[in-house]
Amino acid sequence: MKIVKTLDIPADYFYTKVIDSVIYDIKEQTGQQLPVTRLEGFEYKKQFARGRRAKVKITKNVINQAYHFETITPGSVFKVNYDIAPTADNRTQVTYEEKSEMKDTLSRMNQALIGMLFGFFRKRNFGKMLTAIEKSYTTA
Numbered sequence: 001m002k003i004v005k006t007l008d009i010p011a012d013y014f015y016t017k018v019i020d021s022v023i024y025d026i027k028e029q030t031g032q033q034l035p036v037t038r039l040e041g042f043e044y045k046k047q048f049a050r051g052r053r054a055k056v057k058i059t060k061n062v063i064n065q066a067y068h069f070e071t072i073t074p075g076s077v078f079k080v081n082y083d084i085a086p087t088a089d090n091r092t093q094v095t096y097e098e099k100s101e102m103k104d105t106l107s108r109m110n111q112a113l114i115g116m117l118f119g120f121f122r123k124r125n126f127g128k129m130l131t132a133i134e135k136s137y138t139t140a
Contacts, residue, residue: 001097001098001122001123002095002097002098003094003095003096003097003123003126003127003130004093004094004095005093005096005127005130006087006091006092006093006094007091007092007093007094007130007133007134008091008134008138009091009092009133009137010086010090010092010137011064011065011084011085011086011092012064013092013137014084014092014094014133015063015064017133017136018067018082019036019039019061019067022058022067022069023036023039025046025056026042026044029044029045029047030044030045032044036061037063039058039061039067040058040059040060040061041057041058041059042057042058043055043058044056046071052073053073054071054072054073055071055072056069056070056071056072057069057070059079060081064084064086065083065084065085066081066083066084067082067084068080068081068082074103075102075103075104076100076101076102076103077100077101078098078099078100079098079099079100079101080096080097080098081095081096081097081098082095082096083095083097094130096126096130
């Protein structure tokens with residue numbers, strides 16, 4: 001899934017909102033308070049609902065430009081990229097991309113079916129999140 005949207009906020013504001021969430025998650029899962037400059041390459045274990053666990057690896061972190069990570073489980077790798085580009089008019093183009101890599105054929109087929117069935121709702125909800133971040137800037 002790939003979403004490209006231009007927001008009426010500065011790139012540094014959007015990046016900060018994403019990274020604040022990341023730093024909070026790391027603190028909740030590990031107890032560590034990491035500075036932004038040490039995020040790239042950082043790995044930690046994350047506890048999800050119903051006792052599921054995964055390893056999260058931050059693969060790229062360029063301040064005000066990009067944040068990429070992978071969530072790794074025994075059966076899959078889920079990759080997420082946020083690429084952030086300021087525009088000439090002090091707006092920000094956000095490119096969000098996610099990819100799933102399943103290790104077995106049945107899981108790949110299941111993921112394709114779920115993607116077709118629920119992809120619209122996931123895109124819509126992500127768009128709502130981007131709009132909420134944009135609105136938080138105007139009220140801040």
